[in-house]
Amino acid sequence: MNILVVGSIALDTIETPEHSVDNSPGGSALYFSNAASFFAPVNVVGVVGEDFKLHVIDFGNNRPVNFDGLYTEKGKTFRWGGRYHENPNKRDTLFTHLNVFENFKPDIPAHFRDSDIVFLANIDPELQLQVLNQISDPKLIVTDTMNFWISGKRSALEKVIQNSNILILNDEEIRQLTGKINLRDGAEVILEKGPEVVVIKKGEHGAVLMSKSSYFVAPAYPVQKVVDPTGAGDSFAGGFVGYLAKNENFHDHDLRKAIMYGTVVASYCVEDFSFKRLARLTNEELISRYDSLKEMTAY
Amino acid sequence: MNILVVGSIALDTIETPEHSVDNSPGGSALYFSNAASFFAPVNVVGVVGEDFKLHVIDFGNNRPVNFDGLYTEKGKTFRWGGRYHENPNKRDTLFTHLNVFENFKPDIPAHFRDSDIVFLANIDPELQLQVLNQISDPKLIVTDTMNFWISGKRSALEKVIQNSNILILNDEEIRQLTGKINLRDGAEVILEKGPEVVVIKKGEHGAVLMSKSSYFVAPAYPVQKVVDPTGAGDSFAGGFVGYLAKNENFHDHDLRKAIMYGTVVASYCVEDFSFKRLARLTNEELISRYDSLKEMTAY
Numbered sequence: 001m002n003i004l005v006v007g008s009i010a011l012d013t014i015e016t017p018e019h020s021v022d023n024s025p026g027g028s029a030l031y032f033s034n035a036a037s038f039f040a041p042v043n044v045v046g047v048v049g050e051d052f053k054l055h056v057i058d059f060g061n062n063r064p065v066n067f068d069g070l071y072t073e074k075g076k077t078f079r080w081g082g083r084y085h086e087n088p089n090k091r092d093t094l095f096t097h098l099n100v101f102e103n104f105k106p107d108i109p110a111h112f113r114d115s116d117i118v119f120l121a122n123i124d125p126e127l128q129l130q131v132l133n134q135i136s137d138p139k140l141i142v143t144d145t146m147n148f149w150i151s152g153k154r155s156a157l158e159k160v161i162q163n164s165n166i167l168i169l170n171d172e173e174i175r176q177l178t179g180k181i182n183l184r185d186g187a188e189v190i191l192e193k194g195p196e197v198v199v200i201k202k203g204e205h206g207a208v209l210m211s212k213s214s215y216f217v218a219p220a221y222p223v224q225k226v227v228d229p230t231g232a233g234d235s236f237a238g239g240f241v242g243y244l245a246k247n248e249n250f251h252d253h254d255l256r257k258a259i260m261y262g263t264v265v266a267s268y269c270v271e272d273f274s275f276k277r278l279a280r281l282t283n284e285e286l287i288s289r290y291d292s293l294k295e296m297t298a299y
Numbered sequence: 300m301n302i303l304v305v306g307s308i309a310l311d312t313i314e315t316p317e318h319s320v321d322n323s324p325g326g327s328a329l330y331f332s333n334a335a336s337f338f339a340p341v342n343v344v345g346v347v348g349e350d351f352k353l354h355v356i357d358f359g360n361n362r363p364v365n366f367d368g369l370y371t372e373k374g375k376t377f378r379w380g381g382r383y384h385e386n387p388n389k390r391d392t393l394f395t396h397l398n399v400f401e402n403f404k405p406d407i408p409a410h411f412r413d414s415d416i417v418f419l420a421n422i423d424p425e426l427q428l429q430v431l432n433q434i435s436d437p438k439l440i441v442t443d444t445m446n447f448w449i450s451g452k453r454s455a456l457e458k459v460i461q462n463s464n465i466l467i468l469n470d471e472e473i474r475q476l477t478g479k480i481n482l483r484d485g486a487e488v489i490l491e492k493g494p495e496v497v498v499i500k501k502g503e504h505g506a507v508l509m510s511k512s513s514y515f516v517a518p519a520y521p522v523q524k525v526v527d528p529t530g531a532g533d534s535f536a537g538g539f540v541g542y543l544a545k546n547e548n549f550h551d552h553d554l555r556k557a558i559m560y561g562t563v564v565a566s567y568c569v570e571d572f573s574f575k576r577l578a579r580l581t582n583e584e585l586i587s588r589y590d591s592l593k594e595m596t597a598y
Contacts, residue, residue, distance in 0.1 A: 086480055087480045088480075181385055181386045181387075182521075182523060182525075183521070184521045184523050185523060202504065205501065205504035205505075206504075206516075206518070208521075215521065215595050216595055216596070216598070217505075217518035217521070217595050217596055218596075218598075219505070219516035219518065222481075222482070222483045222507075222514065222516070224481060224483055224484060226481075253598065256597070256598035257598055259598075260598055294598075296514050296515060296516050297515070297516055297517075297596050298555070299515065299517075299552065299555035299556055299558075299559055299593075
């Protein structure tokens with residue numbers, strides 16, 4: 001199966017205690033598609049400014065990513081700046097310049113509209129609805145969101161959620177969205193809204209997958225040297241959706257394996273800046289860490 | 300095998316958003332011994348004041364707990380007051396009155412000195428050393444501690460750690476003790492100090508067990524209605540050590556199962572105040588939740 005992703009494409013300025021990078025390619029659509037393309041073909045829709053050089057997107061060899069939906073508009077590319085501290089779980093946003101992303105209207109190319117799986121990355125839910133209006137009947141719709149849209153665009157977001165099969169969000173977001181402190185209670189609220197599955201990302205504490213009949217807890221891989229946590233959530237989603245596309249089945253045991261592949265890809269992503277680690281990631285490494293994680297949870 | 304525990308015995312005043320209790324029996328020695336006695340005989344050493352009524356220790360039917368080491372001293376029992384918030388992971392200490400606990404000098408009864416496993420609950424490391432000086436050669440020494448002793452009694456604590464086989468502590472404590480933000484790095488520092496195994500408690504995020512050759516990640520059981528989190532850490536330790544005593548082996552796969560039994564007992568403990576839930580806990584419930592957890596982590 002193939003995947004359509006609609007999301008942001010950014011040039012990031014990132015400071016960590018040891019290094020910093022400027023205008024480093026990032027954004028949800030790129031992190032996602034990089035991760036997912038280990039497993040299945042990905043069609044990307046997004047917007048960049050005239051200052052964006054396509055060759056900076058270095059995903060590594062022969063990844064099946066189609067950039068026919070990458071539009072270049074007059075102006076500058078979306079820019080985000082962030083600073084991480086000694087504890088990589090905390091970051092400050094230094095600036096957010098939407099630039100051409102401010103007027104982004106996703107126009108899905110005709111040959112992308114029948115993609116098997118659609119991933120709505122974390123963008124304005126009104127744009128997510130525009131995407132849903134342009135696609136034919138996909139086999140699976142997976143949606144991400146964030147605090148900004150939960151508070152600011154609630155009713156559009158509720159419509160997106162109603163139409164999604166799987167909602168991915170972090171622990172703070174599910175608390176904000178549902179008003180429930182207990183994550184299991186929060187997931188139950190969302191399962192009443194439409195999605196059959198909720199995935200809760202807990203960063204260094206792993207992830208939880210919940211449906212009406214199943215509850216799965218996954219640990220994070222204990223990365224010893226986190227260089228840059230940017231993109232961890234989107235590469236997790238990419239590994240998760242990518243595995244489902246490759247696997248062509250969405251049963252509970254498929255979803256669980258998909259969570260573990262998402263976990264593995266995200267754990268590699270944070271070992272270097274931007275796409276550098278994923279660009280040199282091999283299938284052997286992917287499988288080796290998957291097996292390590294399996295061993296770490298066995299009893 | 301049998302277990303010796305030396306720790307606090309308290310009367311707790313606890314406020315939660317929905318309920319409050321006064322002078323409710325608690326303390327590390329009682330929570331630990333209650334949990335451990337599901338699996339193996341426990342010998343308790345601790346001190347109470349003249350105001351302590353032994354009959355308040357209601358552990359349920361026929362638990363093999365020996366209170367020959369429970370001393371009654373002139374004065375009042377140790378009292379702790381705490382308030383939990385809507386989010387049960389956060390609590391304020393309202394008061395700590397050490398009372399008779401202030402002058403506690405653990406005197407291990409002669410018939411307790413050859414206990415197979417020793418659990419040094421979270422007390423002054425100088426007292427923990429006094430315990431170590433009184434016991435004959437146990438098969439396993441498991442030690443707990445807390446932030447107060449890490450900052451205030453560092454050198455005594457280091458000696459206790461050197462002499463322990465297993466150190467149990469939470470994520471904040473290991474960071475404080477080792478100066479390492481990354482938990483895996485922190486565990487490696489401790490494994491150089493003497494213990495063969497480190498157990499890191501992460502509350503609602505589960506636990507990690509690490510030795511030089513093994514890394515095990517355990518989720519917490521997703522309790523839906525946490526009534527009172529007090530005693531969760533000590534009942535986790537009790538289930539963990541209790542299972543090891545019953546099992547009479549401390550290999551990696553035994554330690555992993557022990558972590559899961561600790562997790563299960565702790566998850567029941569927080570479903571009611573004091574020992575109420577554990578007092579009515581059945582073996583069938585214990586095994587049923589163990590099996591649920593196994594299902595929640597399978598892939």
